[in-house]
Amino acid sequence: MPAFQPNKVQLLCDLTFEGAWPTTVAFLGSSRRLAAGNRDGQLFIWELPDKQTKEPPPPVRFLQGHTNGITRLRATRDGKTLVSSSLDRSVRLWDTTAPTTGSTEVVLDMKTREQEARRQRKPEIVTKPGVKVATQTAAHVFQVHQNWVQALDLSGDEKRLITGDDNGMTIVWDLASRKEIARWTGYPGNWITSAALTSDGQTAFVAEFCSRRGDFDRPPAQARIYDASTGKEKLDILKVQFPNVKKRDNSYGYATTWGKFVARGFVAADFSPDDNILAVGQGGETGTGKVHLLDSRTGKLIRSVSGHQYGVTDVQFSADGQFVLSAGRDTSIRICRVSDGKEIAKLGKERGGQFKDWFHAVDVSPDQQCVAAADIAGQVRVWRLG
Amino acid sequence: MKKFCTPIEHVSRRAFLKGTFGTVTGGLLMNWGGLWHAAENVKNERKHCILLWMNGGVSQFETFDMKPGRPTGGLFRPIQTNVTGIQICELMPNIARQMDKLAVIRSMHTSQIDHPGGIHLMHTGYAATANIRYPEIGAIMAKYLGKEESDLPDFIKISSQGNSGAGYLGPKYQPFNLDHSGNLPPFSLSRLDPQDELRRHELRQFVEGEFAKKHKVETARMHQEAYEGVRRLQRAKAVFDIEDEWEKYRDRYGDSKFGKRCLLARRLIESGVAFVEVGQSSYDTHADNFTGHKGLLPPMEQAWAALLVDLEERGLLQSTLVVWMGEIGRTPRINNRSGRDHYVRAWSTALAGAGIKGGQVYGATDKDGIDVKDNPVTEGDFFATIYKAVGINPKKEHYQGIRPIPIAPFGSKVVDELLRS
Numbered sequence: 152m153p154a155f156q157p158n159k160v161q162l163l164c165d166l167t168f169e170g171a172w173p174t175t176v177a178f179l180g181s182s183r184r185l186a187a188g189n190r191d192g193q194l195f196i197w198e199l200p201d202k203q204t205k206e207p208p209p210p211v212r213f214l215q216g217h218t219n220g221i222t223r224l225r226a227t228r229d230g231k232t233l234v235s236s237s238l239d240r241s242v243r244l245w246d247t248t249a250p251t252t253g254s255t256e257v258v259l260d261m262k263t264r265e266q267e268a269r270r271q272r273k274p275e276i277v278t279k280p281g282v283k284v285a286t287q288t289a290a291h292v293f294q295v296h297q298n299w300v301q302a303l304d305l306s307g308d309e310k311r312l313i314t315g316d317d318n319g320m321t322i323v324w325d326l327a328s329r330k331e332i333a334r335w336t337g338y339p340g341n342w343i344t345s346a347a348l349t350s351d352g353q354t355a356f357v358a359e360f361c362s363r364r365g366d367f368d369r370p371p372a373q374a375r376i377y378d379a380s381t382g383k384e385k386l387d388i389l390k391v392q393f394p395n396v397k398k399r400d401n402s403y404g405y406a407t408t409w410g411k412f413v414a415r416g417f418v419a420a421d422f423s424p425d426d427n428i429l430a431v432g433q434g435g436e437t438g439t440g441k442v443h444l445l446d447s448r449t450g451k452l453i454r455s456v457s458g459h460q461y462g463v464t465d466v467q468f469s470a471d472g473q474f475v476l477s478a479g480r481d482t483s484i485r486i487c488r489v490s491d492g493k494e495i496a497k498l499g500k501e502r503g504g505q506f507k508d509w510f511h512a513v514d515v516s517p518d519q520q521c522v523a524a525a526d527i528a529g530q531v532r533v534w535r536l537g
Numbered sequence: 538m539k540k541f542c543t544p545i546e547h548v549s550r551r552a553f554l555k556g557t558f559g560t561v562t563g564g565l566l567m568n569w570g571g572l573w574h575a576a577e578n579v580k581n582e583r584k585h586c587i588l589l590w591m592n593g594g595v596s597q598f599e600t601f602d603m604k605p606g607r608p609t610g611g612l613f614r615p616i617q618t619n620v621t622g623i624q625i626c627e628l629m630p631n632i633a634r635q636m637d638k639l640a641v642i643r644s645m646h647t648s649q650i651d652h653p654g655g656i657h658l659m660h661t662g663y664a665a666t667a668n669i670r671y672p673e674i675g676a677i678m679a680k681y682l683g684k685e686e687s688d689l690p691d692f693i694k695i696s697s698q699g700n701s702g703a704g705y706l707g708p709k710y711q712p713f714n715l716d717h718s719g720n721l722p723p724f725s726l727s728r729l730d731p732q733d734e735l736r737r738h739e740l741r742q743f744v745e746g747e748f749a750k751k752h753k754v755e756t757a758r759m760h761q762e763a764y765e766g767v768r769r770l771q772r773a774k775a776v777f778d779i780e781d782e783w784e785k786y787r788d789r790y791g792d793s794k795f796g797k798r799c800l801l802a803r804r805l806i807e808s809g810v811a812f813v814e815v816g817q818s819s820y821d822t823h824a825d826n827f828t829g830h831k832g833l834l835p836p837m838e839q840a841w842a843a844l845l846v847d848l849e850e851r852g853l854l855q856s857t858l859v860v861w862m863g864e865i866g867r868t869p870r871i872n873n874r875s876g877r878d879h880y881v882r883a884w885s886t887a888l889a890g891a892g893i894k895g896g897q898v899y900g901a902t903d904k905d906g907i908d909v910k911d912n913p914v915t916e917g918d919f920f921a922t923i924y925k926a927v928g929i930n931p932k933k934e935h936y937q938g939i940r941p942i943p944i945a946p947f948g949s950k951v952v953d954e955l956l957r958s
Contacts, residue, residue, distance in 0.1 A: 362832030
């Protein structure tokens, strides 16, 4: 596999995905195929161009089924299997090579059309036909969660899946049989905001949070490592960080002692390929969202890297584990070297007023050649490395 | 030992001086109404009101005026209520089951878009002005619905935010404020031995009496009455301690501070208090509106629904108006912080209980919730309707000098469709 080379970066294309915010993105097997979902539950697949282009290609597939925002996407390395989690409480499994089931017309540039129609004073621009896209349905629907599913990850060996919902329920699944292996719940009322599995799928990280803002006598944040086969707790990371804080501390305690570490919850997490380091991103709207690199065996903080003004939205290690990429609420992807925490590259440019537009998610292609970001302005940005 | 004295136990107690009192140190003044009377009497006598105050401005799109499938609709989905044809946000399943008790107004159209102005407006019915201090709704209700010579104040706020107080009605009707957990303020609790307290009281009475003989000033009288009020509160303070009931009602009201506040509100109403305001903060969701409401609404709506059921089971709902509102609504547009900003062109409130015809939605907004489409309700109309529901004439005038000021602003219209005939 070619090395991950963040030093030289070139924007390959901006895929048009206007309408509801694009929220998540995943490469499928190579740097030539990519899936992205949005806040309306729309999920498309694109074939990416070889060369830099200003004329973005239309999507080639419309994966139909979700009825509310898509929160996370994970794909197997061969790109054949894609998993999506959603605010519609379902998790869907897609065979991206399956025959299509039909076609439909979609308009993904409505915002641009409306602007053009106003500029040219030609309202008919808005009603021009869209593009025909082949459709397909999910190979399987996991319809067990009873609330928003915000956390999703696939183990490195691609055998296990972990999902977490806003009822505090975490479930570990066997991907082949599609059956549950274990399930457990966190504090009542807390949401599972992120989850990650190690490469062998035997260990899970789960983060909890809830925006209760001082109205409860329960801790609004948790960060724990579990045995993924049994749901038994192995390590309480907040306890490691704050050994003197009571286990059932109240939200005031959270605000004063945990706040700087947790911010508005860990909304993204990823284990390094060798499983030794856990990266967690401080999300929600916060001052400067950091990515903490934690020793996954002891829970101790190795270092905090990156720093997205107003918060982190996504975190991912490069395949060689030498770099950690983060997306954030400052319209940027930041690439940091794990060994010393130095920021090597920053993709994107701050955009917006006092508060910036978000890059909602980031993904690195399995061949390490491309990085993609879900941009809330209505596009998926794809950069080529090296 | 029984912690909570039932209201009937206080019936025969001699009434003390009516009126106002201030704290020793700062002139914090509270209102005091009538003798603490029996719960049975509460049911049959004059009306009461509980205001559930959603401070910061709760979103109409995430509560009662959903726009699914529209760009303004947001991330939540509607659910069916127990009234055919009425849908509300999925975050409020308990309230959905009590919809037959609610009258939702989807067509609020008010004038103050910022927090201080909105808080004043939606507590008084009037925009703030430099030369008139308008009384809050709680002060008006304390004046007209309060009982003389009570052991309890008639206008109590629990963790709430009104900024106007009694206004021109004077310190007699000032709110009595409890903290976030419903605790009494420190000044109201004596730490002295009862014998020492009595001796101190007698000495103070003597000194104040001598002073009053020489100085016929209103402030001295108010000060004296304030002390009397605090002393009376000592007898009634058990009602503020909800712990004996909390075990039983925790599951119903929800294990939250807002749930506790609502249970305390019910106890206060049951004990004869005219007006209780219960606040919940943090609705000002310029950022992360959806997770914000997802965190705030479930405990609120569970407690609200429990309050309605509890009041109904005790026969108090027919005499207790429950008002739900914030100071503003939130924008149809979702900003780049995943938030909604301030909006007053079209937003929602809800009423239940005394005088209200439940199971209805009044007014409507357009397809994106940008403007009121049918039956706009101004702040004046809203307050006029509330006052009429509890038997107060909204056109009744008070005077500031020679200037008449109606309880609800001139030109306000009672929305009769919201009221039981």
